[in-house]
Amino acid sequence: GELEVFYQPKVNVHLNQVVGMEALVRWSSEAGIILPARFIPLAEESDLIEKIGKFVLGSACAQSTQWRQEGLPDLEMAVNLSARQLQNANLPSQVAAVLEETGMPAHLLCLEITEGMLMENHERSVEILKQLKALGCKIAVDDFGTGYSSLSYLQRFPIDAPKIDQSFVGDLSTNRESSTIVSAVVRLAQTLGLKVVAEGVEQVAQEQLLRAMACDEIQGYLYSKPLPADEYATWLSNRLSVSTILRAESV
Ligand code: C2E
Ligand code: CA
Ligand code: CA
Numbered sequence: 001g002e003l004e005v006f007y008q009p010k011v012n013v014h015l016n017q018v019v020g021m022e023a024l025v026r027w028s029s030e031a032g033i034i035l036p037a038r039f040i041p042l043a044e045e046s047d048l049i050e051k052i053g054k055f056v057l058g059s060a061c062a063q064s065t066q067w068r069q070e071g072l073p074d075l076e077m078a079v080n081l082s083a084r085q086l087q088n089a090n091l092p093s094q095v096a097a098v099l100e101e102t103g104m105p106a107h108l109l110c111l112e113i114t115e116g117m118l119m120e121n122h123e124r125s126v127e128i129l130k131q132l133k134a135l136g137c138k139i140a141v142d143d144f145g146t147g148y149s150s151l152s153y154l155q156r157f158p159i160d161a162p163k164i165d166q167s168f169v170g171d172l173s174t175n176r177e178s179s180t181i182v183s184a185v186v187r188l189a190q191t192l193g194l195k196v197v198a199e200g201v202e203q204v205a206q207e208q209l210l211r212a213m214a215c216d217e218i219q220g221y222l223y224s225k226p227l228p229a230d231e232y233a234t235w236l237s238n239r240l241s242v243s244t245i246l247r248a249e250s251v
Contacts, residue, residue, distance in 0.1 A: 003052065004028050005059045006226035009236070010078070010197065010219045013211045018239060020076030020110070022219060023060035024226045025052060040082070049082045054094065056080070061104035063229055072236060078110040078140065083117045087124060092131035099135070106136030110160070113139065115147030118157060126157055133158040140197065145185060154192055161216075162189055166200025169220070173205040186213045 003025055010020040027034040043049040057079050064077045085091055099106050111132060118125055118141070129139055141154075144162035154162065164185055168178045182198070189196035198210050201220030210218055224235055 002028050003055055004228065005056055005063070006228055007232040008219060008226040009223050010076070010217050011223055013207070013215060013218050017243060018075065018236060019217060020078060021232065022078040022112070023056055025056050044082055044084060047084070049084050050088070053082055053085045057095065057098050058102065061098050061102035061109065064108060065103045067233060072233070073240070074108060076108050076110050076138070077104070078112050080112045080142065083120060086113055086117050086128055087121060089128065091128055092135060095132060095137065096135055107138070110138040110140050112142040112163065114142045115144065118153055119147065129158050145181060151188065154188070154194065159194065161195040161197050163197040163199055169198050169200045169206055172209055173203065179209065182210070183213045186215050190214070
């Protein structure tokens with residue numbers, strides 16, 4: 001009962017509008033909040049990760065439905081999958097059951113996987129990804145550019161969006177190699193008809209460069225850190241009313 005899901009907004013750069021969020025798990029222990037980097041790798045060594053994964057997916061979908069019922073707009077909810085989950089042939093039926101139980105429309109759920117997960121046992125993973133796509137879910141590739149994988153999988157696998165790793169975004173405005181890589185990934189994604197997301201955006205200069213490169217969506221501390229559900233809802237309502245006022249003023 002100590003696990004909690006936090007939410008971090010994702011903003012469409014062209015529309016300057018919140019279009020979704022990522023669910024990120026936290027462990028609120030007596031000693032304070034423990035970040036997933038400390039306990040997810042341990043959980044991955046056993047089937048505990050399956051339980052955590054189900055908890056996060058169920059909580060995020062239920063939360064999304066509650067927010068829509070409260071009048072917030074349709075926003076995409078991204079949930080991280082672990083390698084073990086993607087190896088589990090029951091994953092598609094588990095996801096289908098959660099969508100049904102929580103009243104979550106499949107097209108609003110985006111599952112994030114990493115390049116490494118695609119490379120391990122990839123025939124089985126591709127089969128599972130295809131079934132998830134058949135349900136109507138979206139698939140994003142997290143930490144894009146950090147693995148040793150072939151670019152051709154963007155075309156071969158049923159993927160909707162690469163998510164450019166924070167390490168490239170972090171020194172985007174100071175390092176030429178990083179900005180070359182980011183702009184190449186953005187163009188590659190556009191050519192393949194995929195959406196492209198950048199994560200770890202902290203500075204206005206990074207946002208401006210990404211906008212100039214025509215990156216679609218941005219996530220990072222520049223907008224907000226991951227927040228508990230109630231704080232996220234407040235943040236979102238404030239932001240939505242500000243954009244309504246701005247739109248009204250511009251008419
Ligand atoms: P990730 O999926 O790459 O998530 C992005 C991480 O970057 C998050 O760390 C987020 O808080 C952090 N972040 C976001 N914006 C910024 C920024 O502007 N600057 C910096 N420096 N960091 C930023 P977090 O929440 O600690 O999660 C770490 C990793 O733990 C995640 O990386 C993901 O791999 C894993 N994780 C988190 N929640 C889950 C989960 O529910 N299931 C699984 N399997 N893994 C999870
Ligand atoms: Ca992620
Ligand atoms: Ca990432």
